[in-house]
Amino acid sequence: MTRDGGRLHSWAAMLKSKAPHPLGRVLLVLITILASASAVDKKCMESGGITRCWLVHVGSAAPTSKSPLVVILHGYTATASREFLRDGWAGKADSEGFIAVWAEGTSQLEEANDPFTSWNAGGGCCGGSDEKGIDDVAFLKAVVACSLSDGRVDPARVYLGGHSNGCAMAQRLAVEAPQMVAGVGCVAWYLLGQPKDLTIAEPVPLMEIHGTTDRVIPYEESNVAGKIQSPGALENAARWAGLNGCGGAANVTQVAATSSALGYQVHKYSPCSGGAEVQLVTIEEGNHSPMGDDQVVPSPADWAWGFVSRFSKPGGGAGVAAAAG
Template sequence: MRLVLVALILGALGCSSSLASRPEDPGDTGPEPSNEEPSVPERASCTGLSEGPGTHEWTVSHAGRARTYRVHVPPGYDATRPTPTVVAFHGFGSNPEQLEVQTGLSTLADTEGFLVVYPRGLSAQEISGGTSPPRDNTRGWNAGACCGTAQMSNIDDVGFVDALLADLDTRVCVDPRRTFATGFSNGGFFSYRLACERAGRFAAVAPVSGMSPLNGCRPSRPVPVLHIHGTADTVILYEGGNNIPFGRAYPSAEDSVRSQAERNGCGGAVVETYRQGDSTCSAFTGCSPENATASLCTVRGGGHTWPGSPVSAGNPTQDLNATLEAWRFFQTRPRP
């Protein structure tokens, strides 16, 4: 019976029910930094880059593995001009193709003129030394508290992101001051981790249904955060918990945002910034710098879904478009 219950929980995350033994846990001290932050390139223009519009699949070597990522380049892209870039991390048991459809990010990118990068997490088979199809349902990220084999095996996914961005810089003209991260569920947890450990590269993050580390977050600069979450999410609980199989305890959505506000020195009032139907957003203000706000969008009765998604699974609210709100948030928050 216990195996069945765990399988059901994993299934809700879109995961495999294969169960691996967890290595000894050194304690819930939060994720350890992969290494020192790499230097961030500064550029006013690019030369010698020929990749054009369309969707590309690229591979980079990291830690002895071939790691892949998907990139959507919008029409009208100019290979000589630094272009805003959104890096989007799929949930546990999902993949880049599913996230691309779930979020509609590529469609918005075509209108707004930004690049979208969809990294692919490792599967349990790949971690153990085998191979697996692109849509293997055990894929995930080592986000500290979550999820699966990547977290249990302490995979250096932060280092993979470093390698990915370095490779990406040789292919397309990325604007280093306007590089952002978002993600769903396990991917949301991981975008919070990047805000802690790669604040020098990611200007702002927008996690959906993913929490911040309980502790151990020491960003090199204030990072604006837009957190989006449903109150009836039964997979990643709005009020926090420790219900993730083989995962660690995680804070509530409100505590995640409050902690980020404290890190960003936000001493002003909490103000409402959005209200429509079942959805409201509020922001901590008086931050340093002023635009380093920590904001929480709450969907009352919302489940484990991407708000505004064109995909009907889970009946996502249409009162809030998480993709559009994240992009609006990012546009006014370049890295200093």
């Protein structure tokens, strides 16, 4: 059962009480400014014995039925409200006509050594959610099920986005509930901790966006925080190509930098089983957080939506509700 938590003003009050430092005050002001322009509801439910919450924004051009749904997952130490402010998905929902959801990880878990907000994305990632074995897959499936319950969402067009820890979590959800996910478009991390012989029940189109100068989650293979084996962007894309049954090597397109925009490459694997596709967007000299960087053109939200919106589940998404439940 869910509980509506009011409009975004409730989140502003929460930030005010929990974040008295300057950043908290800045976020409070920004939330107050944006609340009147972008109606955002807060919803909560019990999941795994913990109260879990998420934000919902119905795009101004979203239809009253058969609306696409994008579930966006924040990075480690971030929050749903922070992601809403900076990732560009709210404006994209308004202009393209879909429903956007920003889900919240867990933090301040009892007896956990790490107090920061995180997702249990597997492979030792990340923080208290990993320490305590939080079932974030179950929570996110429940968020999708709740979103489907009023009949407004098109079950064939449920997509995932996210940043860093959230990008890794989106990929975990995609391999564990592929029948539910029509596509993933996320930024700055990989599929973690899965067995080498992993297979998935059906293909899931995937785009991962990554900067070559990312010092938090390196573009190359690395060991993050001394314990998380991180495969690197090229290897991650190749693995997804294998999972999705893509044939042949990637086709690489290069776009040169200009005086106002960073250059980038697109590694594209296609054709794949079931009409899927895998893309790696490599931003040359891009950092860990390209959202809001006016030299990253297109923006990550533009890239991700342009990719995932091309795909839908066959049969009108008839199996999505069962997968989400």
